[in-house]
Amino acid sequence: MVRRVCIARILRLCAAVAVITGLSILPVRVRAAQPLVDGVVKVGEYDHSTVLGNGLYTLSWTVASDTAWFGIQATTTGWVALGIDPEIAMNGADMVFGWVSGGKATVLDQYSTGMFGPHPDDTSLGGTTDILFSGGSEQAGTTTIEFSRKRVTGDKYDKPVPASGNLKIVWAIGNADGISPHAAKGSATINVGAPASIVLTFTIGSMTGTRNGTPVTLDAAPVIQNGRTLLPVRYVVEPLGAMVTWTAGTQTVTIQRSGLTLALVVGKATATANGVSVRIDPADAHVVPVILQGRTMLPARFVAEQLGCAVSYDPTTRVVTVTFPKP
Numbered sequence: 001m002v003r004r005v006c007i008a009r010i011l012r013l014c015a016a017v018a019v020i021t022g023l024s025i026l027p028v029r030v031r032a033a034q035p036l037v038d039g040v041v042k043v044g045e046y047d048h049s050t051v052l053g054n055g056l057y058t059l060s061w062t063v064a065s066d067t068a069w070f071g072i073q074a075t076t077t078g079w080v081a082l083g084i085d086p087e088i089a090m091n092g093a094d095m096v097f098g099w100v101s102g103g104k105a106t107v108l109d110q111y112s113t114g115m116f117g118p119h120p121d122d123t124s125l126g127g128t129t130d131i132l133f134s135g136g137s138e139q140a141g142t143t144t145i146e147f148s149r150k151r152v153t154g155d156k157y158d159k160p161v162p163a164s165g166n167l168k169i170v171w172a173i174g175n176a177d178g179i180s181p182h183a184a185k186g187s188a189t190i191n192v193g194a195p196a197s198i199v200l201t202f203t204i205g206s207m208t209g210t211r212n213g214t215p216v217t218l219d220a221a222p223v224i225q226n227g228r229t230l231l232p233v234r235y236v237v238e239p240l241g242a243m244v245t246w247t248a249g250t251q252t253v254t255i256q257r258s259g260l261t262l263a264l265v266v267g268k269a270t271a272t273a274n275g276v277s278v279r280i281d282p283a284d285a286h287v288v289p290v291i292l293q294g295r296t297m298l299p300a301r302f303v304a305e306q307l308g309c310a311v312s313y314d315p316t317t318r319v320v321t322v323t324f325p326k327p
């Protein structure tokens with residue numbers, strides 16, 4: 001927190017100097033070295049994220065040095081939970097269970113002792129509470145819980161979080177605050193450690209793209225319209241751990257990723273990012289999502305940049321390159 005304030009002050013000072021001296025100053029993207037556990041998951045705050053349960057539950061995580069940070073955003077006003085490294089069903093899962101009530105987050109360090117619970121607090125089993133920082137918020141039907149802990153706590157009711165590689169998890173949400181049956185649940189394997197860099201390439205007019213050098217077959221070829229590249233969005237969005245949904249009634253494509261909900265409507269030059277209107281191309285109102293041969297094609301640069309990617313286009317080879325994270 002202190003360091004962020006200092007950086008913000010330095011940037012403000014630089015801006016003031018620039019104004020006084022007439023120098024132009026470029027926007028600087030200051031990436032937090034580690035997530036801030038303040039109960040709000042911000043775009044780009046975590047190294048990784050994945051959308052589970054058809055969009056009901058988004059898990060974000062960063063693992064660095066001896067610490068792990070997790071952010072849960074779920075469609076509920078009740079409880080949310082993460083279970084680390086279960087043995088079978090819920091059994092043996094190191095659970096963090098939380099909810100927000102009256103603006104206050106309750107976050108518990110628990111352990112499931114049976115296949116279908118119970119999952120008492122570690123302290124009641126003779127263990128310790130090892131959550132370092134936690135926070136939460138509830139807004140518009142979404143509950144967010146963030147917490148950090150040491151990767152290896154030494155408590156036998158906490159499962160180690162590896163520095164890299166795969167980690168099995170279970171997740172669940174409930175409709176009420178406090179311990180009550182789940183309304184939705186599931187399991188997944190996540191990859192912890194340094195953020196995987198992803199490089200995607202697409203060639204205008206070609207059904208073959210690449211993902212980190214491996215060929216990928218698209219279901220529609222990228223096209224150029226009004227001087228802007230349009231892509232079948234799934235091939236950009238899904239490799240980044242985001243989820244795409246299509247609402248036929250309103251002709252809306254919704255893209256969900258850690259801290260971001262992006263909505264684009266076919267034929268409209270304005271999208272929304274977390275409910276705020278954004279022009280897809282400030283310079284050209286003709287750049288809009290379109291449906292071509294039954295496929296929804298979205299403006300590549302707008303979507304990729306909103307998701308924290310860099311986008312480049314080589315007019316000679318007609319290749320679009322999307323790089324995540326932005327170098």
Ligand code: HEM
Nearest residue numbers: 081082083089090116117170171172179180181185186187
């Ligand atoms: C709040 C108290 C809880 C109760 C009473 C409970 C109870 C149960 C029961 C009876 C089942 C088997 C029936 C079914 O599939 O619905 C089950 C399955 C499951 N629960 Fe829970 N649960 C609780 C909390 C949690 C939490 C906190 C998590 C995750 C962090 C979780 C994850 C799961 C998963 C993934 C399954 C499916 C397991 C499988 O079929 O392999 N549960 N739970």
